[in-house]
Amino acid sequence: MPGGEPKTIITDQDAAMSRAISIAFPTTFHRLCIWHITSKFSVKLPHSAYKEYWGEFQKAIWDTGNKDEFDAKWNIVVTKAGLTDHPWLSSMFDLRESWVPAYARHFFAAGMSSSQRAECSHGFFKQYKSRRNSLMDFIIRFERALSHQRQKC
Incomplete structure (x- = not known):
């Protein structure tokens, strides 16, 4: 990369990606996407909790x-909710240095803590690509989508 390693990379919790980043960029802070983590609370915790x-x-x-x-604060909530032995919450607490804002303040990330923008872009582009499409088909579809977006605004 021109200018050396990135200071920070934000990804989801993919284990292979974590290993690759630690090998390829040993001095880069690998931050976990807070959006991916917080969106799992509703699935991982008991509904009532x-x-x-x-x-x-x-x-x-x-x-x-x-x-x-x-x-x-985390320990108070976990104790009140009766979830001190909850395996997923325990694992998230163990990883807190890589996703909790209070732990990542000393790393510059331009205010980003999530890969959600990239996910949104991927979702947008996914609508216009297909294995059967040629590059020209994609460009035509994409141009139509951009035109439609401009008209909406």
Whole structure:
């Protein structure tokens, strides 16, 4: 890469990607996409616990100024919810240095904590590509989509 390794890379929790980044870019901070992680709470937690405590988890994640404050708030919520032995929550707590904003403040990421924009772009492009399409078919479809987007705005 021109200019050396990136300072930060944001990805989902793909194990192969994590290994590759640590080998190819040993000094790069590999940040996990907070959107991917927080979107799993509703699936991984028992429904009643999610419904009752999701707001408190959000406050612990987003409204803490430092590591100690996050750890304390997280432990309070987990204890109140009766989820101290929950394997997924425990694993997320173990990974907190790579996704919780209070732990990543010292790494420059231009305000980004999610790969959601890239996911949105992938979803947009996916609509216009097909194995049967030629490059020209893709360009024509994409031009139509852009035109439609401009008219909507």
